[in-house]
Amino acid sequence: MSMPSTFQKPPRWIPVLAWVIAILIFFPIFWMALTSFKTETEAISTPPSLFFVPTMENYTDVIDRSNYARFVWNSIAVSFGSTLLALAFAIPAAYAMAFFPTKRTPSTLLWMLSTKMMPPVGVLIPMYLLFKTLGLLDTVTGLLIIYTLINLPIVVWMLYTYFKDVPGEILEAGRVDGANPMQELFLLLLPLAVPGIASTGLLSVILSWNEAFWSLNLTSSQGAPLTAFIASFSSPQGLFWAKLSAASLMAIAPILVVGWMSQRQLVSGLTFGAVK
Amino acid sequence: MAEVVLRNIKKSFGPVDIIKGVDIDINDKEFVVFVGPSGCGKSTLLRMIAGLESISDGELSIDGKRVNDLSPADRGIAMVFQTYALYPHMTVRDNMGFSLKLAKVPKAEIDRKVNEAARILKLDPLMDRKPKALSGGQRQRVAIGRAIVRNPKVFLFDEPLSNLDAALRVQMRIEIARMHSDFNATMIYVTHDQVEAMTMADKIVVLQGGVVEQVGSPLELYHHPANRFVAGFIGSPTMNFIDATVKAVAPEGVTVELPGGDNLTVLVVPGATKAGDKLTLGVRPEHLQEGSGDGKLTGTALVVERLGGATYAYVKLDNGTMITAEVDGNSHIRVNDPIQLGVRSQTCHLFGSDGLALAQSTRHPLADVGRGKGGH
Numbered sequence: 001m002s003m004p005s006t007f008q009k010p011p012r013w014i015p016v017l018a019w020v021i022a023i024l025i026f027f028p029i030f031w032m033a034l035t036s037f038k039t040e041t042e043a044i045s046t047p048p049s050l051f052f053v054p055t056m057e058n059y060t061d062v063i064d065r066s067n068y069a070r071f072v073w074n075s076i077a078v079s080f081g082s083t084l085l086a087l088a089f090a091i092p093a094a095y096a097m098a099f100f101p102t103k104r105t106p107s108t109l110l111w112m113l114s115t116k117m118m119p120p121v122g123v124l125i126p127m128y129l130l131f132k133t134l135g136l137l138d139t140v141t142g143l144l145i146i147y148t149l150i151n152l153p154i155v156v157w158m159l160y161t162y163f164k165d166v167p168g169e170i171l172e173a174g175r176v177d178g179a180n181p182m183q184e185l186f187l188l189l190l191p192l193a194v195p196g197i198a199s200t201g202l203l204s205v206i207l208s209w210n211e212a213f214w215s216l217n218l219t220s221s222q223g224a225p226l227t228a229f230i231a232s233f234s235s236p237q238g239l240f241w242a243k244l245s246a247a248s249l250m251a252i253a254p255i256l257v258v259g260w261m262s263q264r265q266l267v268s269g270l271t272f273g274a275v276k
Numbered sequence: 277m278a279e280v281v282l283r284n285i286k287k288s289f290g291p292v293d294i295i296k297g298v299d300i301d302i303n304d305k306e307f308v309v310f311v312g313p314s315g316c317g318k319s320t321l322l323r324m325i326a327g328l329e330s331i332s333d334g335e336l337s338i339d340g341k342r343v344n345d346l347s348p349a350d351r352g353i354a355m356v357f358q359t360y361a362l363y364p365h366m367t368v369r370d371n372m373g374f375s376l377k378l379a380k381v382p383k384a385e386i387d388r389k390v391n392e393a394a395r396i397l398k399l400d401p402l403m404d405r406k407p408k409a410l411s412g413g414q415r416q417r418v419a420i421g422r423a424i425v426r427n428p429k430v431f432l433f434d435e436p437l438s439n440l441d442a443a444l445r446v447q448m449r450i451e452i453a454r455m456h457s458d459f460n461a462t463m464i465y466v467t468h469d470q471v472e473a474m475t476m477a478d479k480i481v482v483l484q485g486g487v488v489e490q491v492g493s494p495l496e497l498y499h500h501p502a503n504r505f506v507a508g509f510i511g512s513p514t515m516n517f518i519d520a521t522v523k524a525v526a527p528e529g530v531t532v533e534l535p536g537g538d539n540l541t542v543l544v545v546p547g548a549t550k551a552g553d554k555l556t557l558g559v560r561p562e563h564l565q566e567g568s569g570d571g572k573l574t575g576t577a578l579v580v581e582r583l584g585g586a587t588y589a590y591v592k593l594d595n596g597t598m599i600t601a602e603v604d605g606n607s608h609i610r611v612n613d614p615i616q617l618g619v620r621s622q623t624c625h626l627f628g629s630d631g632l633a634l635a636q637s638t639r640h641p642l643a644d645v646g647r648g649k650g651g652h
Contacts, residue, residue, distance in 0.1 A: 169359050170361045170362075172348075172361065173363070177378060178349030183378060192364060
């Protein structure tokens with residue numbers, strides 16, 4: 001028996017296509033990085049200059065003009081904080097749905113996910129008023145709460161998928177061995193699902209880090225994360241492309257590093273369940 | 277002492293009844309096998325005994341105590357799963373000691389018990405490996421070791437050998453049987469393989485569609501099947517069923533007319549049977565022989581399988597019925613040859629139109645013997 005397709009090399013245009021797509025996706029970031037080292041005049045010149053004397057002035061300006069450290073700290077606090085909170089709620093929920101499903105489990109999951117389908121602007125006014133009444137406007141706590149709620153459906157859904165892949169018999173064996181639900185969760189399920197929990201957490205951190213709609217509308221200075229920091233360079237005095245680029249690069253740098261260091265986790269996490 | 281008693285046990289998932297009222301008495305130190313085709317409810321029943329499935333109705337008691345609402349760990353049972361269900365992130369040692377650790381047994385005591393089990397199962401060199409570094413047979417042993425360490429009153433096995441290859445399966449079958457003799461524990465074993473059931477059980481429970489069809493020793497089921505289902509399920513190749521008409525009824529047996537016109541008197545209690553009734557004659561392939569017997573059947577061999585020691589002939593009788601005959605390994609029978617098969621009256625069974633067997637007049641001398649222990 002011959003096995004033709006399995007061992008054949010893919011056609012040559014596939015890697016070429018992959019490169020083209022990769023470059024297309026990467027180009028804006030590359031261009032932004034380049035622009036951040038130009039002067040404001042060079043940044044808006046046509047045709048755009050590829051060769052120029054790099055300058056750090058945008059970076060010093062940006063740092064002088066705003067409290068970069070506070071924005072970074074707020075971003076870290078809200079993205080990691082909301083991720084931890086979301087995991088704390090989602091793990092028991094996903095455990096229950098994966099191992100003790102009822103007739104309504106599938107619809108519950110779908111309903112949770114459906115909350116992601118509504119455009120957030122639809123609830124902006126009520127949310128704003130709620131935040132105002134509760135004194136949560138422009139606070140880290142406020143963002144923490146809203147990010148946790150935003151990411152909860154995705155986190156539950158992903159964890160559910162991961163937990164479903166843990167053979168139920170292992171947990172049953174634990175039950176026969178005398179494990180109570182807490183021990184079952186912490187001693188058996190979580191150690192087995194560590195890769196899944198890590199990639200879920202990572203995704204949640206990235207989503208929270210990049211979230212702009214709520215942070216721009218609900219915070220201004222004290223509770224503002226890096227997205228608000230970037231936005232502050234595109235307002236009243238006009239658009240300063242070079243400074244905006246520098247600020248953007250500084251905003252995405254931390255998460256870029258985290259993402260790059262954990263790309264294996266991330267990729268395996270996102271393709272999880274797709275091939276099996 | 278650990279008898280397991282099931283009284284009118286029922287399980288339903290919504291409107292669907294999976295187990296429809298099961299009564300079984302399992303004696304202390306008995307090796308009981310639940311056997312049946314897939315979907316018959318045997319695994320569900322075992323999981324109900326384990327406490328992994330709730331009991332919809334009925335009473336389950338272990339060692340004289342009602343356990344319906346106890347958690348698995350409090351029932352005094354240990355279970356070996358089909359997939360072994362080892363904890364993949366723990367070493368063999370930790371896998372085996374997990375239950376004791378949860379029970380807060382002192383470390384030295386855990387070590388002693390785990391090492392003891394490891395010695396019995398010859399797992400000593402593997403104690404620091406993770407399950408993924410073990411072969412199927414070794415994993416199976418660890419799963420058994422995990423059960424032994426708990427020192428349970430009742431061992432439960434859920435098709436533990438079905439993931440092993442044929443040679444290993446035979447070896448593990450022998451090991452589990454020996455373990456039963458060594459530990460003197462009550463064991464309940466689920467399988468769909470009637471050979472496993474026959475070879476290991478003191479008592480077999482045949483299940484179908486959530487109902488117990490028959491309970492008995494292996495040879496009781498073989499020689500005195502209660503109905504057509506049990507008769508067909510126990511024994512390999514499966515029993516032949518041939519339509520027969522009652523010619524005469526006498527106290528010592530029922531005389532039927534075989535296809536081809538021969539008369540055969542089967543030694544069964546006639547009950548309400550009367551001449552002219554349509555019955556089904558059951559005869560096992562190994563009880564047919566080439567040539568003549570108390571009655572004969574004639575037909576044509578359509579397929580011949582030579583196994584060496586025996587030859588299976590798949591025969592189409594002259595009336596069109598297909599039967600299997602296990603004839604001598606040195607038989608010269610060939611495909612499309614005409615063949616005459618002899619039937620001996622004392623190895624035949626008769627089934628009424630309701631599928632129930634007519635009781636044999638005499639009980640087989642070995643029918644009450646359990647596995648090598650002189651019976652219970």
